[in-house]
Amino acid sequence: MAEPALHHVGYVVSSIALSIDGWRSAVSPVSVSPAFEDIIQGARVIFLDLPAPAVKLELIEPLGPQSPVAAFERKGGGLHHLCFEVDDLDQQISKMKAFKAMLIRHPQPAIAFGGRRIAWMRTREKLLVEYLERARNQV
Amino acid sequence: MDNLSDRLVTCFGLVFPNLPLDEIPSAAAGNISDWDSIAQINLLSVIGEEFGIGIDFEQFEGATSFPALLDRLREINGRG
Numbered sequence: 001m002a003e004p005a006l007h008h009v010g011y012v013v014s015s016i017a018l019s020i021d022g023w024r025s026a027v028s029p030v031s032v033s034p035a036f037e038d039i040i041q042g043a044r045v046i047f048l049d050l051p052a053p054a055v056k057l058e059l060i061e062p063l064g065p066q067s068p069v070a071a072f073e074r075k076g077g078g079l080h081h082l083c084f085e086v087d088d089l090d091q092q093i094s095k096m097k098a099f100k101a102m103l104i105r106h107p108q109p110a111i112a113f114g115g116r117r118i119a120w121m122r123t124r125e126k127l128l129v130e131y132l133e134r135a136r137n138q139v
Numbered sequence: 140m141d142n143l144s145d146r147l148v149t150c151f152g153l154v155f156p157n158l159p160l161d162e163i164p165s166a167a168a169g170n171i172s173d174w175d176s177i178a179q180i181n182l183l184s185v186i187g188e189e190f191g192i193g194i195d196f197e198q199f200e201g202a203t204s205f206p207a208l209l210d211r212l213r214e215i216n217g218r219g
Contacts, residue, residue, distance in 0.1 A: 071175035097193055102184055104196040122180060124188075 004084040008056035012077040036112040042067035083130040167204035
């Protein structure tokens with residue numbers, strides 16, 4: 001089974017539309033994904049593919065005041081989480097619970113990842129981590 | 140106040156240092172402006188550490204006041 005691999009870094013902004021030009025200048029992405037509106041996650045997201053060997057940068061905009069990232073955005077936004085890809089989401093959650101990490105959001109499908117499941121945890125080091133399950137046929 | 144309650148007061152004091160001690164037992168998300176979703180995560184994390192329990196955030200959904208959190212802890216304590 002492959003080790004967890006860093007997939008992207010999440011950064012919360014108040015508006016993707018208003019900040020994307022600045023981000024293009026700041027990090028020179030190779031490509032930019034379409035925007036995804038994920039009602040389940042309560043956020044609009046977009047991915048910037050950075051030049052290799054860097055990982056992706058995810059810009060996250062809260063969809064309304066009830067969004068899980070709304071409070072973070074109200075405090076100014078910024079670096080929010082690391083996302084790791086894992087083979088088996090349930091197994092990873094169990095492993096992290098043994099390390100006293102707190103499960104914040106149970107596994108759910110995510111539109112931005114083609115319906116692949118994600119879960120959110122916070123480690124004892126106060127690091128917010130998103131786990132993304134690899135596609136079953138993904139090597 | 141019992142032991143559980145005292146320990147929960149200690150948790151609140153760590154997360155909301157500006158909250159007067161005598162106001163903690165009636166504290167609720169609706170009457171503390173600092174109590175947002177980030178503070179809730181911090182609070183549950185501190186509670187997990189204090190009581191040595193694995194916290195499942197979604198199982199504590201809706202527990203956004205001191206009395207509600209105390210009730211959940213009593214339930215867990217009763218099961219344990």
